[in-house]
Amino acid sequence: MKVSTARVITYGVVAILAALAIRATPPLAQPPAAAVLSDSGPTPSWKLQFDSLARGESLVGLLERGGLSDTAARHAVAAATSLDPRRIPTGLPVAVLNAAPTDSEPTEIVVQLAVDHFLHLVRGDSGWTEHDERLPWTTDTVALQGTIRSNLYQAVYDAAGSTLSRDAATALVVRLADNVYQYRVDMTRDLQAGDTFRVLAQRSTLSNGLVRVGEIVAAQLDLSGTEIDAIHYTSDALAGDYFDQTGRSLKAAFLRVPLQFKYISSGFGERFHPILKLWRDHKGIDYAANAGTPVRAIGNGVVVRAGWASGYGNLIEIRHPNGFSSRYGHLRAFAKGIHAGARVDIGQTIGYVGMTGLATGPHLHFEFLVHGVQRNPRVALRNVGGEPIPRSLMASFDSVRDRVMGQLLASTGGKGVTTVAQR
Numbered sequence: 001m002k003v004s005t006a007r008v009i010t011y012g013v014v015a016i017l018a019a020l021a022i023r024a025t026p027p028l029a030q031p032p033a034a035a036v037l038s039d040s041g042p043t044p045s046w047k048l049q050f051d052s053l054a055r056g057e058s059l060v061g062l063l064e065r066g067g068l069s070d071t072a073a074r075h076a077v078a079a080a081t082s083l084d085p086r087r088i089p090t091g092l093p094v095a096v097l098n099a100a101p102t103d104s105e106p107t108e109i110v111v112q113l114a115v116d117h118f119l120h121l122v123r124g125d126s127g128w129t130e131h132d133e134r135l136p137w138t139t140d141t142v143a144l145q146g147t148i149r150s151n152l153y154q155a156v157y158d159a160a161g162s163t164l165s166r167d168a169a170t171a172l173v174v175r176l177a178d179n180v181y182q183y184r185v186d187m188t189r190d191l192q193a194g195d196t197f198r199v200l201a202q203r204s205t206l207s208n209g210l211v212r213v214g215e216i217v218a219a220q221l222d223l224s225g226t227e228i229d230a231i232h233y234t235s236d237a238l239a240g241d242y243f244d245q246t247g248r249s250l251k252a253a254f255l256r257v258p259l260q261f262k263y264i265s266s267g268f269g270e271r272f273h274p275i276l277k278l279w280r281d282h283k284g285i286d287y288a289a290n291a292g293t294p295v296r297a298i299g300n301g302v303v304v305r306a307g308w309a310s311g312y313g314n315l316i317e318i319r320h321p322n323g324f325s326s327r328y329g330h331l332r333a334f335a336k337g338i339h340a341g342a343r344v345d346i347g348q349t350i351g352y353v354g355m356t357g358l359a360t361g362p363h364l365h366f367e368f369l370v371h372g373v374q375r376n377p378r379v380a381l382r383n384v385g386g387e388p389i390p391r392s393l394m395a396s397f398d399s400v401r402d403r404v405m406g407q408l409l410a411s412t413g414g415k416g417v418t419t420v421a422q423r
C-alpha cells in the first residue's frame, strides 16, 4: 500500500470518527450495529468498521466481537501502552481499518480518546506500534449581533449563520444566559421583541471542522433601551469576571432565576407572557421545566422550611440576609442535606422540579419576599451595580474595556457576523 493512500484513509477515518463523535451525545448503553463501509473509489480496496465499547467491555473484547481472533486482538492492544485498560469509558468510539481485506488481521485500529485526540495502532512488518495524534485547533474572535424576534436561541442562530455550528451557537446562548448575565437578566422573561444583543467571543475550530465557543470577551444587551454591557476582565490580582462599562462587577447577591437557562427551553412560549397577570394571579413566577430539573438557591441563606405546604406541594423557603427570602414550590424532591436550619450557598442545588401540590404540569413556582411580603422578582431582583473593580486595577480595566468594546462595536456595525481577529 502506498504511503499517500494510507494517509488519505487515515484522515478519512479520523474525519468520520470525529463526525460520529459530534453526533453521539449520551454514552451508548449498547454498541450500535457495526457499520461496515466499503471504499467506493476505484483503487484501494479497504474495509472500515466502526464500533464503540459496550459497558464493561475491553478493547480486546470489542475487537473479538468484530471478528478478530483472541491472539490477534491481544497483540494489537498490547501495543497501546498509553491506554489504561481499566479506564476506558463505555461508548468510546473505535474504528478498525483493514487495507488488505484478504488478510484476516486489520492494518490499523483508531481509538478516539477525545474529540481532538486519537490513538492509532498500526500493524507493520515488525508488529503493532502505536502513535498518538492530536488534531490542531485554531482560535479566532468572532462578533455577532442580532435582534430578538422570538427568543434568544433563534436570534443567535440567525446571527451566527455559518460562523458557528448549531451546537456552538447553543453553547454561546447558554454561556450568555447562565454565566455572563445570570445575576442581571432573566433571559426567559426580560427579553422583548426588538431587543438587541452584540457578542464578541473566542471561537476554536478543530482541523476537522468542529467548532467550539471559547470565552465571551464582551457583550452588550439592549433591553427596551436599557443597555447592559459585560466586559470580561482578569488580572493577576483578580479572578476572571464580568464587569459593566463603569467597572462594576455583574455579580450580585442574588441570581435572577432559580433554574439554569439551559433547562428552561420549554418556557419559550411564555417569554412574552404578560408578567403582571401572572404576578397578580399568584404572587410568584412559574418556570416550566422538566420534572427532575435541578433548582438552585438564588442567594446565600438558611433554609427555614423544607416540607409539604398544601397548594405549594413540596416547598423550600430560604431566609437571606437583609430581610429577603425566597420560596420554591411544587418540588418533586429536596436535595440531599436540605432541611430547616441548613445553610445554602448561592447557586447550590436545593431540590428538583416537580408538580406536587396544585400544579397541572411540572414547573417551579418561585417567590421572592421582602420583609415577608411577595414582590415581583423582576423588580425586586433588579440590580444596578455590584462591587466596583479595585481602584488600583481601574486603569488596566479601562484599557481592556476600550479595546474590546471598540472591537465589538466596530465589528457589529451593520453586519451580522464579522471575523475580527486571528490569533
Ligand SMILES: [Zn+2]
Pocket: 282, 284, 285, 286, 364, 365, 366
Ligand atoms: Zn406558580
